[in-house]
Amino acid sequence: MATMISDGFDDPVMQTQAVFRAVLDATARPGRPREVTGPAAPPEPMMPGTAAVLLALADLDTPLWLDRAMAGSGGVADYLAFQCGAPRTDDPRRAVFAAIADPLAMPPLDAFALGSDEAPETSTTLLIQVADLRDDGGWRLTGPGIESAHRLAVDGLPDDFVAWRTGGRHLFPRGTDVILIAGRRLAALPRTTRIEE
């Protein structure tokens, strides 16, 4: 318990603001990686970037879904319950945030809340931890927030990920928004971003 108490934000108001701005900027410029600073050593297997985003944005009003790897022995859940008070949910369709530590075992994107045509904002934001994120190759991203094209190379996503995204495009404005996280780096893929392999 003692380490959990000490390992939140040192200056919650300012750090929360800085993390939010990084996530806002990442969402506004899909695929452009940003660095965030937050808790240095959150419980395994949660990455510092994931902890920073959840501490900044999750609270009593945001049901949280954890994949089996993240739920693990309960360390992450206890930590988040203590740090932000977000209630756990086992139903991915009720989740405002979903935190995924083992993407290869993750359910497809349409297993989460997609929102409705009248309220597309009620969809899940997925935080997916990956092995690596680079902007020097890999996918070609286009869409709002991107002047011509951004490149993003991601290691550790399931093979079907791009097909899930492409398959869900016709549902717009419904859809999930994704934040990929590798350590302290994060890159966002809002539902409007087109991915070409």
Place this chain on the structure above:
Amino acid sequence: MSVVRGYNFAYLDEQTKRMIRRGLLKAVAVPGYQVPFGSREMPLPYGWGTGGIQVTASVIGPDDVLKVIDQGADDTTNAVSIRRFFARVAGVATTERTTEATLIQTRHRIPETPLAEGQILVYQVPIPEPLRWVEPRETETRKMHALTEYGVMHVKLYEDITRHGRIATSFNYPVLVNGRYVMSPSPIPKFDNPKMHRMPALQLFGAGREKRLYAVPPHTRVESLDFEDHPFEVQTWDDVCALCGADDSYLDEVIVDDQGGRMFVCSDSDYCRQRRDAGHAGHGGPSDLETVERGTP
């Protein structure tokens, strides 16, 4: 940092900021869609920019440099009042220079100086619903957006053309964002609409009384609604700014005497100052009234 005693940084409590921040992220993810949010009562009246203030308060950090304009000018009383509010509650640096600002809160104008990557423009919005004038019911307009039922909007604009020979909307001229959502650009003059198109800066919109947030990400398509035979066009003036000689800026008409004498000056006070600092000068005198109209460049 001189922050007012007894209040949180940037006035709002952290839980409120988180709620607004989550709303803003969804707004950016669905460009042009209005996200309902639990707007708070602010210490300024509704209609004075409470939506924009809540957005700015949720976004602003200690490293930001804030510019606030109303009618394009930094020195209008409401702009002064809002700038002072943030100087008091967030202790941030403020500026009147568009290029120095990281965050610009505006009512009714987009600065003439093109905005850059990394800047954020926050609009104060009185009525966020562009369909409100054709359908007063929120329950209906929400459905119309969901089903992309925008026919009535085009009918309304076309009725203008049949009656007046042109679209009789000079401000708050509706736009289509990323080919999907019809959106209110807030009551900016239609002169400013083209600046929204593929703007490198992030555009955020806050409507406090109506409790809605929306956004246009950088480099996003923003097209003013029009018809093939009646393309969108913006205001232009026959005259130039009497102070700086600008012929490319939005001009305010100033009445100079009781004989109908008038002159035109830049509505964007910073743009006008920049030009005068660079040695430009206007004719300094009253103007003819004639205006001409030309198509969008």
Place this chain on the structure above:
Amino acid sequence: MYVAVKGGEKAIDNAHRLLAEDRRGDPAVPELSLRQISEQLSLAVDRVMTEGSIYDRDLAALAIKQARGDLVEAIFLLRAYRTTLPRLAVSRPVDTTAMHVHRRISATFKDLPGGQVLGPTFDYTHRLLDFDLAEPSAEVPEAPAGSPRGDPVPRVTEVLNREGLIAREVADDPNAPVGDLTREPLAFPADRATRLQNLARGDEGFLLALGYSTQRGFGSTHPFIGEIRMGEVAVEIEPEDLGFAVEIGDILLTECETVNQFKGSKTEPPQFTRGYGLAFGYAERKAISMALVDRALRGRELGEEVVAPAQDEEFVLYHSDNVESSGFVQHIKLPHYVDFQGELDLVRRLRAERDAEAAQ
């Protein structure tokens, strides 16, 4: 040479100083104390607490003083303060049957358990200016002996309920959290709890006019005042770590229940239905108006045709709040030079085109 208007900052400072001076008025006249306001302008305090959504007589008195007696401005001040307060607990529903009654009247039964208690009402005063009040008096008015009733006073609607003559009021899900309009935006259709919350915060004048309109045929609801009661009730909270309720104090409330004729529908037998009004303090006009509008807004769920303004929930709920409406109505005095310039340009152009056409 023309110089653009400058000096907004100085103008604002000066305006604030002028305001302070006018607020104080003639310095030879003693300054009002908050105690004087809360004791002697107590109904103004009650209204400001009700529409300001915060039960605090001292803060309401301060707001009234600061607002120079402009109650809508005072309500705004209180609301803006309220949003900065942390939410420590949610109270249990107050039990108005156990009210310490100062006033209780029914218009439907001549006598009933608990009796008719007239209390401190304006109702039967003759509205003659009392010139004795023009000067302070050393004499302290004395009320007749007797204390507020302590026994529980059964509700008129319960009496009707026993006969099954009035629609039962049962929450859909008593454990469901009650919405909070100060934290979530309105969504439609709004449930009754949300509507009542909106009406309780709503402008008294707006609700009065709407309630009046239902009596004049714009959505008739055929109301009788089942009862009005005013008095103190206990407020209880149940701290999570304690597991039982504790009383944190008493508040003065005015409650109104109307009994309305209802001819029945396909699914419901003919019976009486209710409208409900509740306000902080002694605010009878507000509570009655609220009950009338509440009943009118139930049209949809009772299968009535929704035709009148008072029955239209989007119309009523979106326009009831005087902090919102006062701000937006008055914001048109802010500069609109830019938009007006656009309109000037447009009108000149349209006229020029018309003249050109006429000349041809």
